[in-house]
Amino acid sequence: GQQLNQSPQSMFIQEGEDVSMNCTSSSIFNTWLWYKQDPGEGPVLLIALYKAGELTSNGRLTAQFGITRKDSFLNISASIPSDVGIYFCAGQSNSNYQLIWGAGTKLIIKP
Amino acid sequence: DADVTQTPRNRITKTGKRIMLECSQTKGHDRMYWYRQDPGLGLRLIYYSFDVKDINKGEISDGYSVSRQAQAKFSLSLESAIPNQTALYFCATSVADTDTQYFGPGTRLTVL
Secondary structure (H helix, E strand, O other): OOOOEEEEEEEEOOOOOEEEEEEEEOOOOOEEEEEEEEEEEEEEEEEEOOOOOOOOEEEEEEEEOOOOOOOEEEEEEEHHHHHHHEEEEEEOOEEEEEEEEOOOOOEEEEO | OOOEEEOOOEEEOOOOOOOOEEEEEOOOOOOEEEEEEOOOEEEEEEEEEEEEOOEEEEOOOOOOOEEEEEEEEEEEEOOOHHHHOOOEEEEEEEEOOOOEEEEEOOEEEEEE
């Protein structure tokens, strides 16, 4: 079946640092979504990408839909304490409308 | 008020018991989903429904059943709970023609 590899699994960063995480797929996707999950809550959509090469920002967050349609990355600039949480990528192909989810990247800010 | 609600938020039960988790939404969305989340595994789809008369199995449907009682309600049942069904369960909804899914707050289920 379709697989999504999300990396890194976790990140320890200093407040103010930039963060980068990515997802790669074994197959082509037509949609990439990035979600964030805070402790005790459900995932919340951050950015949706629908075209290969598309670069989209949401405040300090920027995400890109890879040209090959098999990857996507999410950058967070100048991290702040409220950025902690788990970030998930999810992809969807036209052949299978179900979302395929990455395992998540846990962001931890060093005190 | 939350758009997607789940009850209960926490449940501890014993092996062999029947459990029902409920999901309600006020978003008016046609599509509803049940996911399971385990540490390090992300979200895995259990069942999904595109409308009241449509129910589909997801990646890990064994041991689970669902009922779409109305457009706004989608319940998940564990007929005979087992310990490896201990997990965080999420309900989600989406509009028919978009991919964006909106999640409930989750139900933490522990099976002893």
